[in-house]
């Protein structure tokens with residue numbers, strides 16, 4: 001056909017102005033920006049928001065930068081930490097009846113992802129580092145165990161060398177939930193790169209964020225291929241999208257967990273700030289530990305690698321729940337006070353109704369009730385007593401990257417006065 005057809009550009013500066021508006025920029029500045037944009041020529045390929053077949057893909061650029069940053073072979077950007085976990089579990093071959101060992105203190109999404117992958121969560125105790133206890137892992141292994149999922153809660157590293165050792169001895173796969181631990185390390189190696197696969201969240205409340213988003217990391221080419229397959233069932237990730245399966249297990253029905261380009265653009269900028277954020281929070285974390293004087297019977301949460309913590313949360317273990325309730329009056333966070341009033345929280349096992357009551361999306365109760373499951377773990381609000389005792393004594397102080405040494409000193413001395421007042425004999 002020789003009839004000239006005008007080119008269609010889907011996105012224009014109208015969409016850009018809406019994005020800019022998210023940053024809550026004053027109206028006068030917005031008008032100036034609009035004026036500048038109106039005066040400039042839009043590029044013919046303006047705003048390709050699809051990550052594949054796109055030479056300027058932000059998602060692709062983010063993945064390569066993340067690989068370089070943490071030193072892994074493959075990083076796959078996805079649309080949330082939850083989808084990172086689900087795609088990783090399925091890439092690793094978790095299926096009906098397969099057991100996944102996971103700690104009793106984690107955000108519920110870790111547990112949920114296992115059930116969505118049709119596996120059975122085996123929930124075990126943490127220790128006073130607030131991370132999964134390797135001895136509890138070893139004791140929970142059965143012939144049905146397939147995966148160990150350590151969770152680096154509040155940016156505290158799990159004992160990854162011990163966990164990997166257990167996994168190696170027993171032929172298990174390790175999938176780290178590093179949702180809360182971007183930038184954290186254990187023995188100098190980034191969290192999320194110790195296991196066979198690692199999953200990071202980039203949601204709005206994490207160390208760095210893209211609004212919503214997640215990252216899967218792995219050094220294993222096959223696990224990478226399979227997680228790509230699950231995250232993009234349209235198969236755009238394949239060198240030849242419509243080719244026959246290159247190896248059995250490469251193609252199956254998946255989802256669309258692709259990271260949106262707009263989120264990836266934010267993620268790239270955030271990744272550039274990661275070192276600055278982590279070194280700022282770590283410095284304040286260590287300063288507060290030096291300057292706060294704990295009351296009798298209280299102790300610091302001792303991370304397995306104090307130099308590797310993300311540093312945005314400083315944990316104190318009080319002598320009792322009553323002490324933690326008292327400390328809450330000084331603005332120290334934790335569950336203790338809420339617990340006395342029946343406040344619920346999705347981070348602790350005794351509130352996970354979905355598991356305790358085995359609630360499932362359809363009434364037949366799969367995967368809990370299925371011919372693949374001989375015996376379910378004993379799900380009960382008392383199943384992990386050590387974790388409950390620890391969590392009800394825990395107090396946390398939140399640290400922000402903008403906190404200064406002067407602020408930290410002033411905060412510590414005010415807190416010290418308050419602690420003396422509250423805890424005097």
Ligand SMILES: Cc1ncc(COP(=O)(O)O)c(C=O)c1O
Pocket residue numbers: 080081082083106107109110151177179180201202203213214
């Ligand atoms: C430990 C843990 N795992 C998984 C997730 C899920 O991440 P997202 O919110 O990105 O889905 C979170 C989020 O809070 C988390 O804290």
